[in-house]
Amino acid sequence: MTQQRRKILLLDNGKEWGGGTNSMLELLKRIDRQRFDITCCFYYNYARGEGETIEQVLNGIGIPVIFLPQTGQPLWAKISKETARAFVFFSRSMRKKVAEVIDKQWRINPNAKRIRDLLQRDGYQILYMNNQPGSNMEGYLAAFDLEVAVVQHCRIEPVMTEQITQTVNQTAQAVIAVSHGVERVLIQNGVHKSLCTTVSNAIDIHQPLPDGKAMREELELDENTFVFGSIGSLIPRKSCHHTLEALHRFHQQHPEAKWKFLLVGEGPDRDKLQQQANGYGFADRVIFTGFRNNPLDYLAAFDAFILASKSEGLPRVVLESMLLRTVVIGSNVTGTEELIDSGRTGLLYPYGDVLALAAHLQAVWQDSALRDVLTQQAHQRVIDNYAIEHYVAGVENVLGAVKPNRNNHV
Template sequence: MTQQRRKILLLDNGKEWGGGTNSMLELLKRIDRQRFDITCCFYYNYARGEGETIEKVLNSIDIPVIFIPQRKQPGWAKVSKEVARAFLFFSKAGRKKVTAYIDAQWRIQPNAKRIREIIQRDNYEILYMNNQPGSNLEGYLAAEPLDVAVVQHCRIEPVMSQSISRIVNRVGDAVIAVSHGVERVLLNHGVKKSLCVTVPNAIDIHQPLPSGMAIRRSLGIEDGTFLFGSIGSLIPRKSCHHTLEALHRFQLQHPEAKWKFVLVGEGADREKLKRQAADYGFADRVIFTGFRNNPLDYLAAFDAFILASKSEGLPRVVLESMLLKTVVIGSNVTGTAELIDSGRTGLLYPYGDTVKLASQLQQVWQDSELRDALIEQAYVRVIDNYAIEHYVAGVEAVLGAAKPTRNENV
């Protein structure tokens, strides 16, 4: 007897291409099409380098996509928020509550209505959301009155409130955490343990690996130059300004060092970071590449990769660095700390501690034996524990078992 395919609507309301997008695509390329019939629902047809849109990539792997166009914030909402800020200047909690209410009226509720209509029209069995609960409230509201299973894939450390936790517990049927650390955050915020399952992020450990030499040549990196690098969106959460500050300290302590720093990515902080590098007097040492479709080529070119983020889920870019045998230095935050055993598979420093980060930059620059030891142990760890097949099987198990339970009599 042929098993019936489960109809799934995958909701992604993000505005830009990130690590979560790549993880989602790796899943969609490999998921069992005999068991799962997936359609994507996006708000924005965002693009990565060279104008390649998410619609184009999804079409290339035969995944249909629906777009829900988004309108700009209406004037009344903007004015209402300004009035609330003026009258509730003494209460941050009050301002946040009013802002959330206003956003619900003009954005979240209308989107929930559209999503509900799509689910009902096409008879989807599962609403599978690719973000974090606080960013997917319209999905929960859309599904609540329907006989549809709700699965949340929490790809970053979630920002939660009591009201969000209550919605997840009331409407959700499963929450996939990309790391044990993310699951602990969910549980600490009151999400029911019965809903949570950890399926660690993973990568294709069998893919062909680049050498990095072509990138070094294209960037004009001279022989003997130590290449620090970072890859990711240039946004406040990634804290690239901390890396520049640490490089400034490193340069003051070792003016003889021959080094450059490559920032691969795009975002709102780009000009601010350029000014910071100029203020430190080493603008000529910092290379901004913009978004690139071949991040592995850059990782292979780096002598050391730095991830200074304020928060992470389970960063694929760290796994990729480990696979490529590039030393990783990361902030000691959820997700990153789960991958790096400091002193064995990489180096960790307290988030924001640029003095410690500068010291670690010095360590990896000076000590080739330390670099060799770190990369060998990191490589073994990623090969043994983070193959993409485990990730796909884990998500398939959750989607295969998901069913709506909120309307059952318990």
């Protein structure tokens, strides 16, 4: 007897290409097409470096995609929003509530109706959402009281409120956390434990790996130049300004050091970061590459990778660094601290503590033996625990088991 394929609508309302996008694509490339019939629903046809769009990539792997174009708020709504916020200028919580009301009226509710129409029209059995609960409220509203199973793939440490928690408990059949730390945060915020499961992010441990020499030559970096680097969107959450401040302190303490800092990525903070480097007097040591389709080539060229983020889920780029035997220095936030056993597989520091970060920069620059120990143990940890096959199987298990029953976990 032939098993019926489960019809899934995958919702991604993001605006930019990030680690969550790459994790989603790795799943879609490998998921069992005999069991799962997936259509993607996106708001934006965003692109990565060199102009390749998400639509082109999905078409290349045979996954259909639907786009729900977004309309901006009318001028009168924007004026009303700013006027209302002005009246409650004294209260941050009230300003936030005003913004939420406007957002619900002009973005969440219209999108919920359109998604609901899709679910009903095309007979989807599962709504699979690729973000965090607070960013996917339209999906919960769309599927409420329908015979559709709701699965949330929470790819970052979530920001929760009582209302969001209640909505998840009432509507979701499963919440997949990308790390045990993310699962703990969900449960601590009241999401029912029976809904949560951890399927750790993972990478292809068998992929061919670059050695970094070609990229160093392309960037005219000789073997005596110590290369610090970061990869990711240039947004406030990534806290690259902390890295630049720590490099400033390192530079003051070791003016004799020959080093460069590579920032691989693009985002709204780029101009501020360039101005910051100019202010420290080492703009010539900082290379902004923009978004690149070949981040592993750059990562292999680093001597040390730095992730200074305020929050993470389970960062793939850390796994990739460990696989490539590049030293990792990271802030001790959810996700990153789950991967790094400080002093064994990398170095951790308290988020925002630029003095501690600067000390780690000095340690890995000075001590090649330390680098060798850290990278050897980190590489083995990835091989043993974070193969992509485990990730795909874990998600398939959840998608294969969920049923569209409503919950009483409220």
